[in-house]
Amino acid sequence: MDLKLVETSPEPKTIKRNNERPKQILRAAVELFRDRGFEATRLEDVADKAGVSKATIYLYFESKEDLFFALIREKVVPMLEQTIAQADAFSGPASEFLRMKAHGFGRLLAHSEQGAILKLVISEARRFPELAEYYRREVPARGLENLSQVIQRGIDVGEFRECDTKAAAAAFISPLLMMGIWMNSVGPDDIIDPDATITFHCENFIRGLST
Amino acid sequence: MDLKLVETSPEPKTIKRNNERPKQILRAAVELFRDRGFEATRLEDVADKAGVSKATIYLYFESKEDLFFALIREKVVPMLEQTIAQADAFSGPASEFLRMKAHGFGRLLAHSEQGAILKLVISEARRFPELAEYYRREVPARGLENLSQVIQRGIDVGEFRECDTKAAAAAFISPLLMMGIWMNSVGPDDIIDPDATITFHCENFIRGLST
DNA sequence: GCAAAAATACTGACTGGTCAGTCATGTTCT
DNA sequence: AGAACATGACTGACCAGTCAGTATTTTTGC
Numbered sequence: 001m002d003l004k005l006v007e008t009s010p011e012p013k014t015i016k017r018n019n020e021r022p023k024q025i026l027r028a029a030v031e032l033f034r035d036r037g038f039e040a041t042r043l044e045d046v047a048d049k050a051g052v053s054k055a056t057i058y059l060y061f062e063s064k065e066d067l068f069f070a071l072i073r074e075k076v077v078p079m080l081e082q083t084i085a086q087a088d089a090f091s092g093p094a095s096e097f098l099r100m101k102a103h104g105f106g107r108l109l110a111h112s113e114q115g116a117i118l119k120l121v122i123s124e125a126r127r128f129p130e131l132a133e134y135y136r137r138e139v140p141a142r143g144l145e146n147l148s149q150v151i152q153r154g155i156d157v158g159e160f161r162e163c164d165t166k167a168a169a170a171a172f173i174s175p176l177l178m179m180g181i182w183m184n185s186v187g188p189d190d191i192i193d194p195d196a197t198i199t200f201h202c203e204n205f206i207r208g209l210s211t
Numbered sequence: 212m213d214l215k216l217v218e219t220s221p222e223p224k225t226i227k228r229n230n231e232r233p234k235q236i237l238r239a240a241v242e243l244f245r246d247r248g249f250e251a252t253r254l255e256d257v258a259d260k261a262g263v264s265k266a267t268i269y270l271y272f273e274s275k276e277d278l279f280f281a282l283i284r285e286k287v288v289p290m291l292e293q294t295i296a297q298a299d300a301f302s303g304p305a306s307e308f309l310r311m312k313a314h315g316f317g318r319l320l321a322h323s324e325q326g327a328i329l330k331l332v333i334s335e336a337r338r339f340p341e342l343a344e345y346y347r348r349e350v351p352a353r354g355l356e357n358l359s360q361v362i363q364r365g366i367d368v369g370e371f372r373e374c375d376t377k378a379a380a381a382a383f384i385s386p387l388l389m390m391g392i393w394m395n396s397v398g399p400d401d402i403i404d405p406d407a408t409i410t411f412h413c414e415n416f417i418r419g420l421s422t
Numbered sequence: 423g424c425a426a427a428a429a430t431a432c433t434g435a436c437t438g439g440t441c442a443g444t445c446a447t448g449t450t451c452t
Numbered sequence: 453a454g455a456a457c458a459t460g461a462c463t464g465a466c467c468a469g470t471c472a473g474t475a476t477t478t479t480t481g482c
Contacts, residue, residue: 021431021432034337035337035338036337036338037248037249037250037334037335037337037338038248039248039250039251040250040338042466042467042468043467043468043469044467044468052432052433053432053433053434054433054434054467054468054469055432055433055434055469055470055471056431056432056433058468058469058470059431059432063468063469064468064469119333119334121396121397122330122333122334122392122393122396122397123248123330123333123334123396124248125396125397126245126246126247126248126395126396127246127247127248127251132396132397135397136397136398136400136402140397140400140402140403141402144402144403163411163415164407164411166404166407167404167407167408167410167411167412168411168415170386170403170404170408170411171386171408171411171412171415174385174386174389174390174408174412175381175382175385175386175389177389178385178386178388178389178392179385181333181389181392182333184337185332185333185334185336185337185343186332186333186336186343186346186347186351187347189347189351191347191351191352191355192351192355192381193377193378193381196375196377196378197378197381197382197385199378200374200375200378200379200381200382201378201382201385203419204374204379204382204416204419204420205415205416205419206419207418207419208414208415208416208417208418208419208420209415209419232457232458253440253441253442254441254442254443255441255442263458263459264458264459264460265441265442265443265459265460266443266444266445266458266459266460267457267458267459269442269443269444270456270457270458274442274443275442275443
């Protein structure tokens, strides 16, 4: 309660010249967190993988937890922004949009690090309620809202039958998420073919919803 | 490479008189593993919750890992057995079976500890490849095989259209799994209504598949 | 230009707390 | 008595986070 004057710089950490380092560190962290989970990942291994020392991590992140949250913030929200912008720009029939969504977003989740991050959030949400809260507000809330608007548009023009659009949106997106999670945990395997599953789901979903 | 003779008893552990203890311990473990994950759960907390001392756990389980695997074995496979027996006993139209499945299995996952266990497996599969292998072989392999047979039966009697039954089975089950996982991690929340989602999905799926 | 000084970037080695697993010593049944 | 069941107290390994010090880059003074 006394040395406040010492804090001369308004940006205490994280803002440094070299802005390649945090990216390197985050890249290393995603992979290790995915494979071992948050708790079982040693920060020293993240450091090794990123080619820096453990102490360096603490120049850019306040704690292990902070590193984790940074990862979510940096990777999840931009992806959602992009996907929503796509939706707003689209003007064709709703069914075409769903096809595009399923193949773009579905494959992204199943085959890139985005699926790993989703799995990570799912795995750790209970342990970090603020994270769950943040995620809930930023991702499913906005994503489902957006998607159900698209479906509503389909209903309005007579392309789709009347239905509970929120439930429809959730039902549409679930298998895409599930494939992304599966491929980053138990799978990949020769039991589930994510692309075939997504393709079937998408077409069958549209068929079921069509008037 | 020498002390093999020390293992005099063929059943080294786990087989003891009091068979209430292991159940108590497993019950406590599910809950804590779900909320904190495997690594972050302290065995002492499991012991406290089960009303025993930590050392007692080691009377019934060889290690923390063994406790975890026991939990999967004890809870997952019986559930699958039951669900497969149900399928074999069912003789009505395939669509009715799917409805039953969606509401029984879907709700079970979303509202019981079964969903927690699914989430747990998903979370830890990468860290325990044997677990993933075991799970893969026991659950999706058998479950999807069984479900795609049901769909095939539906096709054979002209109830459903021709399609890739494996993909259809995976697409049908995905939202049920996803709701179960969601409710045990980020959710429950007022953004996703698992029951409404499952109901919609089930009806829309059948509508899409019907001739 | 260019060297000294200052600011920034980084690290090896350490520490304090935590926790899985052990063991010597009860306690409670038959 | 002795077999089965249970535990408190302990230990050794492990790891997040710290810190004193080194290296590198940038700025300043001339």
